[in-house]
Amino acid sequence: MTDIKAERHKARQQKVKEAVDAKVAAATIERGVLMVITGNGKGKSTAGFGTVTRAVGHGKKAAVVQFIKGGWDCGERNLLEGVGVPFEVMATGFTWETQNRETDTAAAEKAWAVAETWLKDESLDLILLDELTYMLSYHYLDLERVLTALKNRPPHQHVIVTGRNCHRQLLELADTVSEIECVRHAFEAGVKAQPGFDF
Amino acid sequence: MTDIKAERHKARQQKVKEAVDAKVAAATIERGVLMVITGNGKGKSTAGFGTVTRAVGHGKKAAVVQFIKGGWDCGERNLLEGVGVPFEVMATGFTWETQNRETDTAAAEKAWAVAETWLKDESLDLILLDELTYMLSYHYLDLERVLTALKNRPPHQHVIVTGRNCHRQLLELADTVSEIECVRHAFEAGVKAQPGFDF
Numbered sequence: 001m002t003d004i005k006a007e008r009h010k011a012r013q014q015k016v017k018e019a020v021d022a023k024v025a026a027a028t029i030e031r032g033v034l035m036v037i038t039g040n041g042k043g044k045s046t047a048g049f050g051t052v053t054r055a056v057g058h059g060k061k062a063a064v065v066q067f068i069k070g071g072w073d074c075g076e077r078n079l080l081e082g083v084g085v086p087f088e089v090m091a092t093g094f095t096w097e098t099q100n101r102e103t104d105t106a107a108a109e110k111a112w113a114v115a116e117t118w119l120k121d122e123s124l125d126l127i128l129l130d131e132l133t134y135m136l137s138y139h140y141l142d143l144e145r146v147l148t149a150l151k152n153r154p155p156h157q158h159v160i161v162t163g164r165n166c167h168r169q170l171l172e173l174a175d176t177v178s179e180i181e182c183v184r185h186a187f188e189a190g191v192k193a194q195p196g197f198d199f
Numbered sequence: 200m201t202d203i204k205a206e207r208h209k210a211r212q213q214k215v216k217e218a219v220d221a222k223v224a225a226a227t228i229e230r231g232v233l234m235v236i237t238g239n240g241k242g243k244s245t246a247g248f249g250t251v252t253r254a255v256g257h258g259k260k261a262a263v264v265q266f267i268k269g270g271w272d273c274g275e276r277n278l279l280e281g282v283g284v285p286f287e288v289m290a291t292g293f294t295w296e297t298q299n300r301e302t303d304t305a306a307a308e309k310a311w312a313v314a315e316t317w318l319k320d321e322s323l324d325l326i327l328l329d330e331l332t333y334m335l336s337y338h339y340l341d342l343e344r345v346l347t348a349l350k351n352r353p354p355h356q357h358v359i360v361t362g363r364n365c366h367r368q369l370l371e372l373a374d375t376v377s378e379i380e381c382v383r384h385a386f387e388a389g390v391k392a393q394p395g396f397d398f
Binding site: 023035037045046053054055059077126171177179180181185191 | 204205208209212213216222223225226227228229230232234236238240241242243244245246247248249250251252253254255256257258259272273274275276277278279281282298299300301324325357370373374375376377378379380381382383384385386388389390391392393394395396398
């Protein structure tokens with residue numbers, strides 16, 4: 001590599017460094033973040049569980065409510081329960097399997113009651129509300145009740161909500177919103193869901 | 200709830216069930232999936248680490264190469280190394296901090312050599328190549344060498360690549376591509392990066 005190329009690289013990186021440093025210096029607020037991970041692409045729940053893994057690895061306390069999924073053997077739950085993360089699982093399975101609005105609503109409310117307790121618990125640093133969005137789009141849970149509990153949580157507490165088609169008002173309340181677009185999915189090419197990768 | 204409403208719900212869900220069942224029946228192939236998680240939004244690395252957590256929870260063997268990041272205390276590494284996941288860390292830090300193309304290239308090649316060994320290891324079910332995309336966009340690694348190793352890996356092995364601006368040829372090779380769009384980020388509102396949530 002020529003010296004000129006190395007110098008150019010250095011100058012470019014110096015500019016990046018200055019921009020990054022200025023942004024980091026401007027970000028001084030420390031508080032709990034409400035994050036929504038939505039969209040049709042793969043990776044919403046795993047991004048939530050990856051953050052739980054991260055939090056526990058820093059000695060933080062995390063808890064998980066799994067809405068919808070949970071009726072089967074779930075790799076992330078196996079590991080994280082083993083290291084002391086409490087799980088509340090709405091184990092009714094997918095709503096198109098049960099086809100019963102009344103039992104689904106009761107199951108959602110039971111799981112949400114646990115979520116509400118955790119959203120008041122000062123000792124918890126992170127709560128993952130996995131697949132919560134569907135509970136709102138199916139009207140299994142009352143929107144105002146959910147928003148109120150999120151707004152009144154302890155100021156340092158981080159919350160992650162995952163699921164498709166997140167309600168507009170929940171999106172507006174969120175500090176961070178990531179939308180995962182499905183550019184391509186192996187499932188569409190005939191690859192089946194495999195344990196340890198897809199669940 | 201009226202009976203009519205309940206019946207309508209049931210009929211709608213029955214249609215969803217038929218569509219889902221047909222898709223699941225058509226997906227019969229079992230093989231390793233190459234997944235790319237790209238885009239500017241938050242959640243790329245955590246989605247990768249969440250999948251590692253999932254795999255380990257199912258008794259699968261996973262390994263992680265961290266490109267770029269890794270110079271600091273990292274929550275997910277703390278936990279996952281503790282449960283036996285090997286990590287190879289390119290601990291030079293961000294490229295705009297080092298500002299040295301030659302040492303960065305050498306560090307990338309050293310980390311990639313480990314990745315290549317793992318991409319030949321039949322005993323590994325999942326390999327996370329965290330932030331690999333930058334090694335290609337900065338030309339620290341040879342594209343052909345990377346593509347060849349990915350193509351020739353054991354057929355059952357899953358690989359996840361994360362990072363912004365993924366190279367077009369790597370996107371084309373991937374079975375599953377998720378693009379995370381940044382709708383909003385707390386950092387832009389002055390919230391600093393916090394341990395257990397952002398790293």
